[in-house]
Amino acid sequence: MDLYRIDLYVINLYVMEECRMLMKVLKRLAEGDRYSNKIMARELGVDEGMIEQMLMQLERKGYIEKEEMASCSGSCDCGSGPKKASCCSSKSNIIIWKITSKGNETALRVAK
Numbered sequence: 001m002d003l004y005r006i007d008l009y010v011i012n013l014y015v016m017e018e019c020r021m022l023m024k025v026l027k028r029l030a031e032g033d034r035y036s037n038k039i040m041a042r043e044l045g046v047d048e049g050m051i052e053q054m055l056m057q058l059e060r061k062g063y064i065e066k067e068e069m070a071s072c073s074g075s076c077d078c079g080s081g082p083k084k085a086s087c088c089s090s091k092s093n094i095i096i097w098k099i100t101s102k103g104n105e106t107a108l109r110v111a112k
Contacts, residue, residue, distance in 0.1 A: 021046070023110050025054050026063055029099045030107035055097060063103035067096045 024044055028035060035043075037051045044051070058064045099107070 021050075022054055022058060023107075025051065026058060026099070026103055027107050027110060029064060029097055030104055034096075058103070059097075062100060063106060064097045064099050067098055 021044065025040065028040060028043075037048045037055075041048045041051045055064065059066065
């Protein structure tokens, strides 16, 4: 096997893994639960920066859209326990990601 084919193989593996991670994030959002980036990163075994990049990539591709809240009023229904604490204890703007119809269709296809 020549070096060019090895490079292509490694690139393909990387792209496939990136797609798998994007689909994991999309499926989590499609489930309707609210996650902070920190919680999602911990559950998926990646860092928060990676989650932020994946969310922005999903947004650019039209799978999700964001809805910004000036602050948490406590009525955002962002879960209970640590999820609510991480969401509602923030003093900064809160970004809620909503899945689009394109994202829902894709998540349903992947779940099969």
